[in-house]
Amino acid sequence: MKRILVLIVLLSVYAVAQDKAPTGGRPSGGRTETPTRGVVKYKAMERALLQAQQEKQQGKVSGMLADDFEVWSSEQSDPTPRELWEQNAASSNISWFQIRNMAVRDFGNIAIVSFLLDRHGEANGKPVTPTVFIVDVWQQPAGKLAVRYQSVPGKTGGLLLPTGKE
Numbered sequence: 001m002k003r004i005l006v007l008i009v010l011l012s013v014y015a016v017a018q019d020k021a022p023t024g025g026r027p028s029g030g031r032t033e034t035p036t037r038g039v040v041k042y043k044a045m046e047r048a049l050l051q052a053q054q055e056k057q058q059g060k061v062s063g064m065l066a067d068d069f070e071v072w073s074s075e076q077s078d079p080t081p082r083e084l085w086e087q088n089a090a091s092s093n094i095s096w097f098q099i100r101n102m103a104v105r106d107f108g109n110i111a112i113v114s115f116l117l118d119r120h121g122e123a124n125g126k127p128v129t130p131t132v133f134i135v136d137v138w139q140q141p142a143g144k145l146a147v148r149y150q151s152v153p154g155k156t157g158g159l160l161l162p163t164g165k166e
Helices: 002-019 037-054 058-063 082-091
Strands: 065-073 093-106 110-123 131-139 144-151
Touching: 037 058, 037 093, 037 110, 037 131, 058 065, 058 082, 065 082
Parallel strands: 065 144
Antiparallel strands: 093 110, 110 131, 131 144
8 A cells, every 4th residue: 555655656746847847948838939931041141140240241241231221210210321320330349149039021022020139239339229129121032131120129018907997
């Protein structure tokens, strides 16, 4: 009888331990997120652009931009033209960056790529905004960045649920 009781206790401890096992940052429940081909392709292109900026490779940065490239920002009412953006990128010192939460919509001749960019560094002697939300419009098949829209992401509030008292 004691053996059966010990066996049941050991099996239940083992089952609980397996349920609490770390997943290595992956979602639990058997689901694994797999990036789409578009996300893989454009994450590589965005990373190449950011690395070229980081390593001050002006020719590579310039080659990835469309002739009429411009940047729209929520902080300014007018777009930043290509030449000024390239100058600002060349003078910035980004020590680290990470692309996350990327989504890609492919419309044939263009692809809309949105993502959050986390970064550390300086621009014009001031710390850069640590996280920006970016929407890039890429021309296909040329692989040129046509326009960039960027803003500081808003704070996410809790869901407004009805209380039943209204």
